[in-house]
Amino acid sequence: MAVEVRHLRALLSVLEEGTFTDAAIALGTTQASVSRLVAALERELGVHVLQRTPRGAVATAAGGRIAVHAHRVLQEVDAITRLARDDGGLEGEVRVGYAWAALGRHTTVLQERWRQRHPGSTLVFTQTSTGTAGLQEGLVDVAVTRRRLDGRRFATALLGTESRWAAVGSAHPLARRRRVRLHDFHGAVIGSDARTGTTTRDLWPPGTVPAATRDTRGVDEWLTLIAAGQAVGITTEATTWQHQRPGVVYRPVVDADPVPVWLGWWRDAGPAWAPALAELAGELYAGEG
Structure with missing residues (x-):
């Protein structure tokens, strides 16, 4: 067994709530389940992380140090979860790479319609003069290209064509x-x-x-x-x-x-919202809406 997110959540919940009972209420589970998770964490790490007292539970010296790192881990996990959300949960900047001219006359229209459909999310176009328009380099989430990307590594959607x-x-x-x-x-x-x-x-x-x-x-x-x-x-x-x-x-x-215009993203780790963005951009190229 390895340390899991649920083990860290149980530890932090006990420390924040003060007792195993209150931690169980906060996590929507049972006191026995919280106890098992904390015990599993201690077995995996080989140290005691909590000390039971008549008034509840407090961190041991090792548990206090572990809790600091656990907070950071859970913050990153929560950030990853937010990025992976689809409709209704997408927030922050969506980075769209391009090497030459973005989407031309459709660029600002797409940005506005995306904002209307996904409040709290913003399309930010980033120019990167590479073959994948910044996608392979990790600079963007999706990329507009006028050369089709390697299908083994990248998923692509045809948006339309340009004269x-x-x-x-x-x-x-x-x-x-x-x-x-x-x-x-x-x-x-x-x-x-x-x-x-x-x-x-x-x-x-x-x-x-x-x-x-x-x-x-x-x-x-x-x-x-x-x-x-x-x-x-x-x-x-x-x-x-x-x-x-x-x-x-x-x-x-x-x-x-004419020249085909593609939207591409990583095949194995691409954003769940990429097809929705491709569909919206495709509507503009088709003259719909």
Whole structure:
């Protein structure tokens, strides 16, 4: 047998209530059950934790030291329980990672609707330029990605799709177009992020591939490169909403396949509320509500 949470709760309840009888009332059990739990704790630890007196029970020297740690353990257990609660019990911040542009025009709408459905809970979007948008690194609870995550480790839900847009410098010839096509990039230098981006040379049909690809690290570096006329880019619609930059204009790419948008979380230890968040975000992408 190992020390269990119920053993620690019994010890602390006796110390707080003063007697085994009152502890049993507080825990909603019997005096005999509390006595057995305390006795089991003492056997496991090999020390006496309580001293019975005519007026009740008090901690031994060892029991007092153990009680200090027991308080901390139970506080952490209670915090874990609160985090794992689903509808009606979800509180605090929900950290949503993204690498590039969150959910574009749906971002603030999703935050507001989540708050309405889960009072006391707040969606906080966190930008992390990694392949899992901070999920693997333990920085976020769930992550928005435009590349599907490894299905062996992560559960994913498809939220919807986004159209592709070109990003070009305001002095670039394509900036004068209302819309562009993939063949318009033939011979150009394409700025992309190999870790998190969705633009690769495979996007272009044979014979229309750009002249070169220039790797960037994150959206800010990408935009700076484009504004300087050193590259052009192709991104998703969300970027056009979230990352306006002087010197950069966006134009729709009419013949490019749309980009899927995923919500991902750890398969074995993911939050119970993740599917509900995915459903709500999916409604926005579908134009419902």
